[in-house]
Amino acid sequence: MMEKNLTRREFLVGTGSFAAGAAVGAVLGGGVFGLLDVQAAETVAPPAPWKYVKLDPEVVRKKGWEMYWQGGCMKGAAGAIITELQEKVGFPYTMLPLEVFRYGSAGIGGWGTICGAANGAAYAMGLVLPNADISTLVSELLGWYSETALPTYKHDAYAKYPTTVQSVAGNPLCHTSVSKWCDASGLREDSDERKDRCAKITGDSAARAVELLNAYFDKTFAPVYKISAETESCRACHVTRMSDTLTKMECAPCHPNAHKK
Protein backbone atom coordinates (compact mmCIF):
# COMPACT_ATOMS: atom_id res chain seq x y z
CA MET A 1 0.00 0.00 0.00
CA MET A 2 2.93 2.38 0.61
CA GLU A 3 3.57 2.85 -3.07
CA LYS A 4 5.22 5.95 -4.45
CA ASN A 5 3.31 7.29 -7.40
CA LEU A 6 4.80 9.79 -9.76
CA THR A 7 3.13 13.13 -10.08
CA ARG A 8 1.76 13.74 -13.52
CA ARG A 9 4.52 16.22 -14.10
CA GLU A 10 7.17 13.68 -13.13
CA PHE A 11 5.46 11.19 -15.40
CA LEU A 12 5.50 13.58 -18.35
CA VAL A 13 9.13 14.56 -17.78
CA GLY A 14 10.07 10.92 -17.42
CA THR A 15 8.52 9.92 -20.72
CA GLY A 16 10.12 12.77 -22.56
CA SER A 17 6.88 14.45 -23.51
CA PHE A 18 8.03 17.63 -21.87
CA ALA A 19 10.90 17.79 -24.31
CA ALA A 20 8.57 16.82 -27.14
CA GLY A 21 6.22 19.60 -26.13
CA ALA A 22 9.07 22.06 -26.09
CA ALA A 23 9.99 21.01 -29.60
CA VAL A 24 6.43 21.66 -30.72
CA GLY A 25 6.54 25.10 -29.18
CA ALA A 26 9.65 25.82 -31.23
CA VAL A 27 8.07 24.44 -34.40
CA LEU A 28 4.98 26.57 -34.02
CA GLY A 29 7.08 29.64 -33.29
CA GLY A 30 5.31 30.73 -30.15
CA GLY A 31 1.83 29.73 -31.26
CA VAL A 32 1.48 27.52 -28.23
CA PHE A 33 3.23 29.91 -25.86
CA GLY A 34 2.49 29.02 -22.33
CA LEU A 35 1.55 25.40 -22.99
CA LEU A 36 4.38 23.98 -20.93
CA ASP A 37 4.10 26.64 -18.28
CA VAL A 38 0.44 25.86 -17.85
CA GLN A 39 1.16 22.18 -17.63
CA ALA A 40 3.78 22.70 -14.95
CA ALA A 41 1.74 25.23 -13.02
CA GLU A 42 -1.31 22.99 -12.89
CA THR A 43 0.47 20.36 -10.84
CA VAL A 44 0.87 22.64 -7.84
CA ALA A 45 -1.56 24.98 -6.13
CA PRO A 46 -0.91 28.66 -6.92
CA PRO A 47 0.28 30.75 -3.98
CA ALA A 48 -2.30 32.18 -1.59
CA PRO A 49 -4.40 34.22 -1.62
CA TRP A 50 -6.24 33.30 -4.80
CA LYS A 51 -7.79 35.90 -7.05
CA TYR A 52 -11.23 37.11 -5.97
CA VAL A 53 -13.77 38.89 -8.10
CA LYS A 54 -16.82 40.44 -6.49
CA LEU A 55 -19.76 38.06 -6.42
CA ASP A 56 -23.48 38.74 -6.21
CA PRO A 57 -24.62 37.81 -2.67
CA GLU A 58 -28.12 37.01 -3.92
CA VAL A 59 -26.84 34.56 -6.52
CA VAL A 60 -24.71 32.91 -3.86
CA ARG A 61 -27.61 32.88 -1.37
CA LYS A 62 -29.83 30.91 -3.74
CA LYS A 63 -27.01 28.61 -4.83
CA GLY A 64 -26.21 27.83 -1.19
CA TRP A 65 -29.79 26.77 -0.58
CA GLU A 66 -29.68 24.57 -3.67
CA MET A 67 -26.32 22.96 -2.92
CA TYR A 68 -27.36 22.13 0.65
CA TRP A 69 -29.57 19.43 -0.81
CA GLN A 70 -26.57 18.02 -2.69
CA GLY A 71 -24.28 17.35 0.25
CA GLY A 72 -25.19 19.32 3.32
CA CYS A 73 -24.51 22.67 4.92
CA MET A 74 -20.73 22.92 4.68
CA LYS A 75 -20.66 21.71 1.10
CA GLY A 76 -23.49 24.09 0.27
CA ALA A 77 -21.85 27.18 1.74
CA ALA A 78 -18.31 26.51 0.51
CA GLY A 79 -19.64 25.18 -2.79
CA ALA A 80 -21.88 28.19 -3.51
CA ILE A 81 -18.88 30.52 -3.35
CA ILE A 82 -16.37 28.18 -4.97
CA THR A 83 -18.59 27.29 -7.94
CA GLU A 84 -19.27 30.99 -8.54
CA LEU A 85 -15.52 31.60 -8.56
CA GLN A 86 -15.13 28.62 -10.89
CA GLU A 87 -17.44 30.40 -13.32
CA LYS A 88 -15.98 33.89 -12.88
CA VAL A 89 -12.29 33.08 -12.43
CA GLY A 90 -11.93 29.44 -13.46
CA PHE A 91 -8.60 27.85 -12.58
CA PRO A 92 -7.48 27.22 -9.81
CA TYR A 93 -10.97 27.11 -8.27
CA THR A 94 -11.85 24.37 -10.74
CA MET A 95 -9.32 22.16 -8.97
CA LEU A 96 -11.02 22.26 -5.58
CA PRO A 97 -12.86 19.14 -4.44
CA LEU A 98 -16.35 19.80 -3.07
CA GLU A 99 -17.53 16.40 -1.81
CA VAL A 100 -14.94 16.67 0.97
CA PHE A 101 -17.11 19.27 2.70
CA ARG A 102 -19.66 16.62 3.61
CA TYR A 103 -17.47 16.11 6.68
CA GLY A 104 -18.87 19.33 8.17
CA SER A 105 -22.54 18.34 8.03
CA ALA A 106 -24.50 18.64 11.27
CA GLY A 107 -21.62 20.34 13.06
CA ILE A 108 -19.03 17.77 11.84
CA GLY A 109 -20.17 14.18 11.76
CA GLY A 110 -23.35 14.91 13.72
CA TRP A 111 -21.53 16.36 16.74
CA GLY A 112 -23.21 19.75 16.56
CA THR A 113 -19.97 21.74 16.88
CA ILE A 114 -19.39 24.58 14.40
CA CYS A 115 -22.36 25.16 12.06
CA GLY A 116 -21.33 23.72 8.70
CA ALA A 117 -22.68 26.75 6.86
CA ALA A 118 -20.33 28.97 8.85
CA ASN A 119 -17.45 26.47 8.53
CA GLY A 120 -17.85 26.25 4.76
CA ALA A 121 -18.23 29.99 4.23
CA ALA A 122 -15.16 30.57 6.40
CA TYR A 123 -13.15 28.10 4.31
CA ALA A 124 -14.06 30.01 1.16
CA MET A 125 -13.02 33.29 2.81
CA GLY A 126 -9.68 31.75 3.71
CA LEU A 127 -8.98 31.06 0.05
CA VAL A 128 -9.03 34.68 -1.06
CA LEU A 129 -7.84 36.70 1.95
CA PRO A 130 -4.24 37.57 2.83
CA ASN A 131 -3.09 35.55 5.85
CA ALA A 132 -3.03 38.61 8.11
CA ASP A 133 -6.73 39.34 7.57
CA ILE A 134 -8.32 35.87 7.60
CA SER A 135 -9.00 35.76 11.33
CA THR A 136 -10.59 39.24 11.45
CA LEU A 137 -12.96 38.53 8.57
CA VAL A 138 -14.05 35.03 9.61
CA SER A 139 -14.49 36.26 13.18
CA GLU A 140 -16.89 38.87 11.82
CA LEU A 141 -18.79 36.15 9.96
CA LEU A 142 -19.18 34.15 13.17
CA GLY A 143 -20.29 37.26 15.05
CA TRP A 144 -22.94 37.93 12.44
CA TYR A 145 -24.04 34.29 12.63
CA SER A 146 -24.37 34.47 16.40
CA GLU A 147 -26.51 37.58 16.72
CA THR A 148 -28.63 37.63 13.54
CA ALA A 149 -32.20 36.39 13.31
CA LEU A 150 -31.96 33.56 10.79
CA PRO A 151 -32.89 32.39 8.28
CA THR A 152 -33.49 35.59 6.31
CA TYR A 153 -36.77 36.11 4.46
CA LYS A 154 -34.96 36.13 1.10
CA HIS A 155 -35.59 32.52 0.07
CA ASP A 156 -39.33 32.37 -0.36
CA ALA A 157 -39.22 32.32 -4.19
CA TYR A 158 -37.65 28.86 -4.26
CA ALA A 159 -37.55 27.30 -0.77
CA LYS A 160 -39.76 24.35 0.16
CA TYR A 161 -41.37 26.29 2.99
CA PRO A 162 -41.82 30.03 3.55
CA THR A 163 -39.76 31.47 6.38
CA THR A 164 -42.21 31.99 9.21
CA VAL A 165 -39.92 31.56 12.21
CA GLN A 166 -36.50 33.08 12.79
CA SER A 167 -34.21 32.51 15.74
CA VAL A 168 -30.97 33.95 17.06
CA ALA A 169 -28.38 31.22 17.66
CA GLY A 170 -26.35 33.15 20.23
CA ASN A 171 -23.16 31.39 19.12
CA PRO A 172 -21.90 29.70 15.94
CA LEU A 173 -22.52 26.12 17.07
CA CYS A 174 -24.85 23.85 15.11
CA HIS A 175 -26.22 22.40 18.35
CA THR A 176 -27.26 25.77 19.75
CA SER A 177 -28.50 27.11 16.45
CA VAL A 178 -30.74 24.12 15.77
CA SER A 179 -31.99 23.92 19.36
CA LYS A 180 -32.99 27.60 19.40
CA TRP A 181 -34.88 27.20 16.14
CA CYS A 182 -36.67 24.05 17.32
CA ASP A 183 -37.68 25.92 20.45
CA ALA A 184 -38.89 28.99 18.52
CA SER A 185 -40.74 27.01 15.85
CA GLY A 186 -42.05 24.08 17.84
CA LEU A 187 -40.86 21.91 14.98
CA ARG A 188 -38.63 18.85 15.16
CA GLU A 189 -34.95 18.60 14.34
CA ASP A 190 -35.72 15.58 12.17
CA SER A 191 -38.36 17.46 10.17
CA ASP A 192 -38.08 18.49 6.55
CA GLU A 193 -38.81 22.05 7.67
CA ARG A 194 -35.64 22.01 9.80
CA LYS A 195 -33.59 20.88 6.83
CA ASP A 196 -35.11 23.63 4.71
CA ARG A 197 -34.26 26.11 7.46
CA CYS A 198 -30.65 24.93 7.47
CA ALA A 199 -30.53 25.10 3.65
CA LYS A 200 -31.60 28.75 3.90
CA ILE A 201 -28.95 29.49 6.51
CA THR A 202 -26.42 27.80 4.25
CA GLY A 203 -27.29 30.36 1.58
CA ASP A 204 -27.42 33.20 4.10
CA SER A 205 -23.97 32.37 5.48
CA ALA A 206 -22.41 32.15 2.03
CA ALA A 207 -24.08 35.43 1.04
CA ARG A 208 -22.82 37.13 4.21
CA ALA A 209 -19.29 35.90 3.52
CA VAL A 210 -19.52 37.38 0.02
CA GLU A 211 -20.79 40.69 1.41
CA LEU A 212 -17.83 40.80 3.78
CA LEU A 213 -15.38 39.90 1.00
CA ASN A 214 -16.86 42.44 -1.42
CA ALA A 215 -16.54 45.13 1.23
CA TYR A 216 -13.00 44.03 2.06
CA PHE A 217 -11.84 44.25 -1.54
CA ASP A 218 -13.71 47.56 -1.93
CA LYS A 219 -11.77 48.74 1.12
CA THR A 220 -15.02 49.52 2.91
CA PHE A 221 -14.94 46.63 5.42
CA ALA A 222 -15.17 47.59 9.08
CA PRO A 223 -15.92 45.09 11.87
CA VAL A 224 -19.28 45.65 13.54
CA TYR A 225 -19.61 42.64 15.85
CA LYS A 226 -19.19 43.57 19.50
CA ILE A 227 -18.87 41.10 22.33
CA SER A 228 -21.57 41.84 24.89
CA ALA A 229 -20.80 43.88 28.01
CA GLU A 230 -21.74 40.89 30.17
CA THR A 231 -19.23 38.64 28.42
CA GLU A 232 -16.58 41.37 28.36
CA SER A 233 -16.85 41.49 32.13
CA CYS A 234 -15.99 37.77 32.22
CA ARG A 235 -13.17 38.27 29.73
CA ALA A 236 -11.54 41.01 31.77
CA CYS A 237 -10.45 38.31 34.21
CA HIS A 238 -10.55 35.03 32.28
CA VAL A 239 -9.02 36.19 29.01
CA THR A 240 -6.94 39.22 29.95
CA ARG A 241 -5.82 38.89 33.56
CA MET A 242 -5.84 35.15 34.18
CA SER A 243 -5.69 33.99 30.56
CA ASP A 244 -7.26 30.65 31.41
CA THR A 245 -9.56 30.28 28.41
CA LEU A 246 -9.97 31.05 24.72
CA THR A 247 -13.27 31.97 23.07
CA LYS A 248 -15.46 34.80 21.82
CA MET A 249 -18.69 32.95 22.59
CA GLU A 250 -21.11 34.25 25.20
CA CYS A 251 -20.29 32.85 28.62
CA ALA A 252 -23.62 32.87 30.45
CA PRO A 253 -25.58 30.31 28.38
CA CYS A 254 -23.18 27.48 29.33
CA HIS A 255 -22.01 28.92 32.64
CA PRO A 256 -25.22 30.31 34.14
CA ASN A 257 -24.07 29.97 37.73
CA ALA A 258 -20.55 31.31 37.44
CA HIS A 259 -19.58 33.17 40.62
CA LYS A 260 -23.05 32.64 42.07
CA LYS A 261 -23.47 31.07 45.45
Add this chain to the structure above:
Amino acid sequence: MMEKNLTRREFLVGTGSFAAGAAVGAVLGGGVFGLLDVQAAETVAPPAPWKYVKLDPEVVRKKGWEMYWQGGCMKGAAGAIITELQEKVGFPYTMLPLEVFRYGSAGIGGWGTICGAANGAAYAMGLVLPNADISTLVSELLGWYSETALPTYKHDAYAKYPTTVQSVAGNPLCHTSVSKWCDASGLREDSDERKDRCAKITGDSAARAVELLNAYFDKTFAPVYKISAETESCRACHVTRMSDTLTKMECAPCHPNAHKK
Protein backbone atom coordinates in the same frame (compact mmCIF):
# COMPACT_ATOMS: atom_id res chain seq x y z
CA MET B 1 -14.68 43.73 -10.98
CA MET B 2 -17.24 41.30 -12.38
CA GLU B 3 -14.93 40.17 -15.12
CA LYS B 4 -15.25 36.82 -16.76
CA ASN B 5 -11.89 35.13 -17.03
CA LEU B 6 -11.33 32.15 -19.24
CA THR B 7 -10.26 28.95 -17.64
CA ARG B 8 -6.85 27.81 -18.79
CA ARG B 9 -8.48 25.09 -20.79
CA GLU B 10 -10.77 27.58 -22.52
CA PHE B 11 -7.70 29.72 -23.16
CA LEU B 12 -5.78 26.84 -24.69
CA VAL B 13 -8.71 25.74 -26.82
CA GLY B 14 -9.31 29.33 -27.87
CA THR B 15 -5.77 29.85 -29.07
CA GLY B 16 -5.77 26.64 -31.01
CA SER B 17 -3.01 24.99 -29.01
CA PHE B 18 -5.29 22.08 -28.17
CA ALA B 19 -5.57 21.30 -31.86
CA ALA B 20 -1.85 21.88 -32.27
CA GLY B 21 -1.14 19.52 -29.43
CA ALA B 22 -3.38 16.90 -30.97
CA ALA B 23 -1.44 17.20 -34.18
CA VAL B 24 1.80 16.63 -32.29
CA GLY B 25 0.41 13.53 -30.73
CA ALA B 26 -0.32 12.24 -34.18
CA VAL B 27 3.13 13.17 -35.46
CA LEU B 28 4.88 11.41 -32.61
CA GLY B 29 2.75 8.33 -33.04
CA GLY B 30 1.67 8.05 -29.42
CA GLY B 31 4.95 9.15 -27.90
CA VAL B 32 3.17 11.89 -26.00
CA PHE B 33 0.12 9.78 -25.29
CA GLY B 34 -1.87 11.26 -22.52
CA LEU B 35 -0.52 14.79 -22.87
CA LEU B 36 -3.84 16.28 -23.88
CA ASP B 37 -5.79 14.14 -21.47
CA VAL B 38 -3.56 15.27 -18.64
CA GLN B 39 -3.94 18.89 -19.65
CA ALA B 40 -7.71 18.62 -19.67
CA ALA B 41 -7.88 16.57 -16.49
CA GLU B 42 -5.77 19.03 -14.53
CA THR B 43 -8.28 21.83 -14.95
CA VAL B 44 -10.95 20.05 -12.96
CA ALA B 45 -10.79 18.20 -9.65
CA PRO B 46 -10.90 14.42 -10.04
CA PRO B 47 -14.05 12.75 -8.69
CA ALA B 48 -14.24 11.93 -4.99
CA PRO B 49 -12.98 10.08 -3.10
CA TRP B 50 -9.32 10.60 -3.93
CA LYS B 51 -6.81 7.81 -3.77
CA TYR B 52 -5.44 7.03 -0.32
CA VAL B 53 -2.28 5.14 0.52
CA LYS B 54 -1.60 4.11 4.07
CA LEU B 55 0.48 6.67 5.92
CA ASP B 56 2.72 6.33 8.97
CA PRO B 57 0.91 7.90 11.93
CA GLU B 58 4.21 8.75 13.63
CA VAL B 59 5.49 10.63 10.58
CA VAL B 60 2.20 12.53 10.43
CA ARG B 61 2.27 13.19 14.19
CA LYS B 62 5.65 14.90 14.01
CA LYS B 63 4.77 16.77 10.83
CA GLY B 64 1.57 18.07 12.43
CA TRP B 65 3.56 19.49 15.32
CA GLU B 66 5.96 21.14 12.89
CA MET B 67 3.29 22.60 10.60
CA TYR B 68 1.37 24.06 13.54
CA TRP B 69 4.12 26.65 13.80
CA GLN B 70 3.66 27.51 10.12
CA GLY B 71 -0.01 28.46 10.18
CA GLY B 72 -1.85 27.10 13.17
CA CYS B 73 -3.74 24.02 14.24
CA MET B 74 -6.08 23.45 11.29
CA LYS B 75 -3.35 24.05 8.73
CA GLY B 76 -1.04 21.79 10.72
CA ALA B 77 -3.44 18.86 10.94
CA ALA B 78 -4.81 19.05 7.39
CA GLY B 79 -1.37 19.91 6.04
CA ALA B 80 0.41 17.02 7.75
CA ILE B 81 -1.84 14.51 6.00
CA ILE B 82 -2.12 16.36 2.69
CA THR B 83 1.63 16.92 2.31
CA GLU B 84 2.25 13.24 3.03
CA LEU B 85 -0.25 12.34 0.30
CA GLN B 86 1.45 14.87 -1.98
CA GLU B 87 4.66 12.90 -1.50
CA LYS B 88 3.10 9.44 -1.74
CA VAL B 89 0.38 10.01 -4.36
CA GLY B 90 1.20 13.40 -5.89
CA PHE B 91 -1.53 14.85 -8.08
CA PRO B 92 -4.28 15.85 -7.24
CA TYR B 93 -3.14 16.47 -3.65
CA THR B 94 -0.50 18.83 -5.03
CA MET B 95 -3.33 21.10 -6.15
CA LEU B 96 -4.75 21.68 -2.68
CA PRO B 97 -4.16 25.08 -1.08
CA LEU B 98 -2.92 24.92 2.52
CA GLU B 99 -2.84 28.55 3.67
CA VAL B 100 -6.65 28.55 3.56
CA PHE B 101 -6.70 26.45 6.72
CA ARG B 102 -5.50 29.39 8.78
CA TYR B 103 -9.18 30.23 9.03
CA GLY B 104 -9.65 27.42 11.55
CA SER B 105 -7.05 28.64 14.05
CA ALA B 106 -8.20 29.03 17.66
CA GLY B 107 -11.56 27.43 16.94
CA ILE B 108 -12.16 29.57 13.79
CA GLY B 109 -11.07 33.17 14.00
CA GLY B 110 -10.51 33.01 17.75
CA TRP B 111 -14.07 31.95 18.57
CA GLY B 112 -13.08 28.71 20.27
CA THR B 113 -15.61 26.56 18.39
CA ILE B 114 -14.33 23.31 16.83
CA CYS B 115 -10.67 22.58 17.64
CA GLY B 116 -8.75 23.37 14.47
CA ALA B 117 -6.69 20.20 14.79
CA ALA B 118 -9.90 18.15 14.67
CA ASN B 119 -11.38 20.34 11.91
CA GLY B 120 -8.28 19.97 9.75
CA ALA B 121 -7.91 16.24 10.31
CA ALA B 122 -11.60 15.77 9.49
CA TYR B 123 -11.18 17.72 6.24
CA ALA B 124 -8.36 15.39 5.21
CA MET B 125 -10.52 12.36 6.04
CA GLY B 126 -13.30 13.78 3.86
CA LEU B 127 -10.98 13.79 0.87
CA VAL B 128 -10.38 10.07 0.80
CA LEU B 129 -13.55 8.48 2.17
CA PRO B 130 -16.66 7.51 0.20
CA ASN B 131 -19.53 9.90 0.96
CA ALA B 132 -21.47 7.26 2.85
CA ASP B 133 -18.67 6.73 5.38
CA ILE B 134 -17.39 10.27 6.02
CA SER B 135 -19.74 11.03 8.91
CA THR B 136 -19.04 7.77 10.75
CA LEU B 137 -15.28 8.16 10.56
CA VAL B 138 -15.07 11.86 11.46
CA SER B 139 -17.54 11.26 14.29
CA GLU B 140 -15.14 8.65 15.63
CA LEU B 141 -12.29 11.17 15.42
CA LEU B 142 -14.28 13.68 17.44
CA GLY B 143 -15.21 11.02 19.98
CA TRP B 144 -11.54 10.14 20.41
CA TYR B 145 -10.67 13.82 20.76
CA SER B 146 -13.30 14.30 23.45
CA GLU B 147 -12.35 11.45 25.76
CA THR B 148 -8.60 11.05 25.31
CA ALA B 149 -5.97 12.49 27.64
CA LEU B 150 -4.02 14.83 25.39
CA PRO B 151 -1.43 15.64 24.28
CA THR B 152 0.20 12.23 23.98
CA TYR B 153 3.70 11.65 25.32
CA LYS B 154 5.02 10.96 21.82
CA HIS B 155 6.47 14.39 21.01
CA ASP B 156 9.28 14.75 23.53
CA ALA B 157 12.04 14.17 20.99
CA TYR B 158 11.34 17.42 19.19
CA ALA B 159 8.76 19.53 21.11
CA LYS B 160 9.74 22.76 22.86
CA TYR B 161 8.56 21.43 26.21
CA PRO B 162 8.16 17.88 27.53
CA THR B 163 4.57 16.78 28.02
CA THR B 164 4.03 16.92 31.77
CA VAL B 165 0.30 17.65 31.91
CA GLN B 166 -2.49 15.98 29.98
CA SER B 167 -6.16 16.87 30.06
CA VAL B 168 -9.40 15.42 28.74
CA ALA B 169 -11.36 18.00 26.73
CA GLY B 170 -14.75 16.34 27.18
CA ASN B 171 -15.89 17.67 23.80
CA PRO B 172 -14.22 18.71 20.53
CA LEU B 173 -14.40 22.46 21.14
CA CYS B 174 -11.22 24.56 21.25
CA HIS B 175 -12.63 26.62 24.11
CA THR B 176 -13.26 23.63 26.34
CA SER B 177 -10.06 21.86 25.36
CA VAL B 178 -7.86 24.86 26.11
CA SER B 179 -9.71 25.74 29.32
CA LYS B 180 -9.34 22.20 30.68
CA TRP B 181 -5.63 22.21 29.95
CA CYS B 182 -5.10 25.63 31.53
CA ASP B 183 -6.91 24.37 34.61
CA ALA B 184 -4.90 21.14 34.76
CA SER B 185 -1.54 22.77 34.12
CA GLY B 186 -1.95 26.08 35.88
CA LEU B 187 -0.42 27.67 32.80
CA ARG B 188 -1.81 30.55 30.77
CA GLU B 189 -3.60 30.39 27.43
CA ASP B 190 -1.26 33.06 26.10
CA SER B 191 1.85 31.08 27.13
CA ASP B 192 4.29 29.44 24.75
CA GLU B 193 3.69 26.17 26.61
CA ARG B 194 0.00 26.33 25.59
CA LYS B 195 0.94 26.78 21.94
CA ASP B 196 3.34 23.85 22.19
CA ARG B 197 0.54 21.80 23.75
CA CYS B 198 -1.75 22.68 20.83
CA ALA B 199 1.00 21.89 18.33
CA LYS B 200 1.27 18.43 19.89
CA ILE B 201 -2.50 17.92 19.71
CA THR B 202 -2.35 19.01 16.07
CA GLY B 203 0.02 16.13 15.43
CA ASP B 204 -1.97 13.75 17.62
CA SER B 205 -5.22 14.53 15.78
CA ALA B 206 -3.65 14.07 12.37
CA ALA B 207 -2.07 10.81 13.52
CA ARG B 208 -5.39 9.56 14.90
CA ALA B 209 -7.10 10.39 11.61
CA VAL B 210 -4.46 8.38 9.77
CA GLU B 211 -4.88 5.44 12.17
CA LEU B 212 -8.62 5.50 11.49
CA LEU B 213 -8.11 5.74 7.73
CA ASN B 214 -5.51 2.98 7.69
CA ALA B 215 -7.91 0.74 9.59
CA TYR B 216 -10.78 1.67 7.30
CA PHE B 217 -8.87 0.78 4.15
CA ASP B 218 -7.58 -2.38 5.83
CA LYS B 219 -11.24 -3.19 6.55
CA THR B 220 -10.51 -3.42 10.27
CA PHE B 221 -12.20 -0.18 11.34
CA ALA B 222 -14.85 -0.50 14.03
CA PRO B 223 -16.26 2.47 15.96
CA VAL B 224 -15.36 2.44 19.65
CA TYR B 225 -16.65 5.81 20.87
CA LYS B 226 -19.72 5.49 23.06
CA ILE B 227 -21.88 8.34 24.24
CA SER B 228 -22.06 8.24 28.04
CA ALA B 229 -25.06 6.70 29.79
CA GLU B 230 -25.83 10.06 31.38
CA THR B 231 -26.00 11.79 28.02
CA GLU B 232 -27.91 8.90 26.45
CA SER B 233 -30.58 9.43 29.09
CA CYS B 234 -30.91 13.04 27.90
CA ARG B 235 -30.94 11.94 24.27
CA ALA B 236 -33.76 9.45 24.80
CA CYS B 237 -36.09 12.43 25.11
CA HIS B 238 -34.34 15.34 23.41
CA VAL B 239 -33.00 13.55 20.35
CA THR B 240 -35.30 10.58 19.91
CA ARG B 241 -38.72 11.40 21.34
CA MET B 242 -38.88 15.19 21.14
CA SER B 243 -36.19 15.73 18.52
CA ASP B 244 -35.53 19.27 19.68
CA THR B 245 -31.73 19.30 19.41
CA LEU B 246 -28.75 17.97 17.48
CA THR B 247 -25.42 17.03 19.04
CA LYS B 248 -23.26 14.21 20.33
CA MET B 249 -21.55 16.38 22.94
CA GLU B 250 -22.00 15.73 26.63
CA CYS B 251 -25.01 17.61 27.99
CA ALA B 252 -24.21 18.14 31.67
CA PRO B 253 -21.17 20.44 31.39
CA CYS B 254 -23.23 23.20 29.72
CA HIS B 255 -26.60 22.25 31.23
CA PRO B 256 -25.71 21.39 34.83
CA ASN B 257 -29.13 22.24 36.19
CA ALA B 258 -31.33 20.60 33.58
CA HIS B 259 -34.49 19.23 35.21
CA LYS B 260 -33.28 20.25 38.66
CA LYS B 261 -35.47 22.39 40.84
